[in-house]
């Protein structure tokens with residue numbers, strides 16, 4: 001089954017561009033807010049890095065979610081979209097001084113701190129402003145996620161977070177600092193995780209760490225388990241809204257949350273992934289040796305995931321119903337990695353056909369680059385194109 005698109009509207013637009021189905025986005029957000037309403041103390045912060053298109057951000061903000069930022073630019077984008085500062089969290093392994101100052105000026109809810117040197121700097125900068133920074137420590141739980149090696153973040157070998165062995169030391173340091181308020185622990189084990197067992201492993205690890213803190217009479221009010229819930233790239237129409245019910249239930253069942261604690265989540269991909277498609281025109285159909293190429297006007301400058309992570313995106317010819325043929329679907333960029341898919345069955349392709357690369361709402365438009373002096377793709381919503 002193909003997705004449905006307003007192709008008559010597409011004819012007026014310069015390709016490639018991103019098309020966002022806002023009805024699906026709203027449905028996805030309703031699923032999230034509906035599920036967390038079943039639990040008293042769950043809070044969700046949308047991971048802005050997956051897609052910072054202002055039109056999407058304002059819909060996400062309207063749903064009541066907070067924002068998870070990983071840079072000063074993202075904090076600005078969140079504030080601009082109307083996310084209250086009290087619902088903004090800020091992670092990142094290399095926060096620059098100006099970014100920390102910006103976050104202090106806005107008085108964001110919490111810094112997710114990734115090292116002792118960073119904690120020192122936050123304390124100093126907060127002191128200079130006579131403010132107190134709320135901090136959670138991002139602990140690297142040494143839990144593997146069954147996902148692509150480039151998107152695991154919770155293994156000891158990854159650059160992220162503070163090791164479990166160092167947790168007590170940094171907590172002690174924080175408790176000594178005049179302009180730091182230690183409020184909790186933060187985790188994020190990776191992305192595109194579909195095996196709930198990975199989240200169970202994280203819960204078990206958090207339970208151990210909590211017991212360790214409690215044995216030392218250290219109380220924390222916030223646990224943040226990051227994001228990572230995956231989507232079905234192979235079948236974007238089968239389950240367009242991810243299974244948030246099982247996701248939250250996994251935490252409810254396995255994490256021993258104390259009654260006074262709030263549990264925070266930071267999904268990105270699971271919220272924006274399925275609502276977006278990259279729409280491209282076919283420039284040429286070229287006969288190669290033993291194969292044929294569909295050459296698109298979109299390249300990895302518009303959607304880098306296949307080149308960067310060998311990621312799969314379902315590809316559809318949305319303007320042809322003719323019998324299928326097999327193509328290597330490629331872009332125009334002068335790099336051999338500029339390939340969206342090999343041996344893909346598509347309804348017979350002609351110059352000028354529209355091709356949709358599905359499930360491209362997360363880590364698509366936001367990762368676009370100007371390599372080859374190409375223009376950045378625009379993003380349009382279904383609201384705009386009715």
Ligand SMILES: *Cc1c(COP(=O)(O)O)cnc(C)c1O
Pocket residue numbers: 047049050068070091092188190191192226227228229266267268269270362
């Ligand atoms: C990237 C990231 C997320 C979101 O990850 P998804 O896989 O898109 O849900 C959440 N938290 C942190 C700290 C991140 O770096």
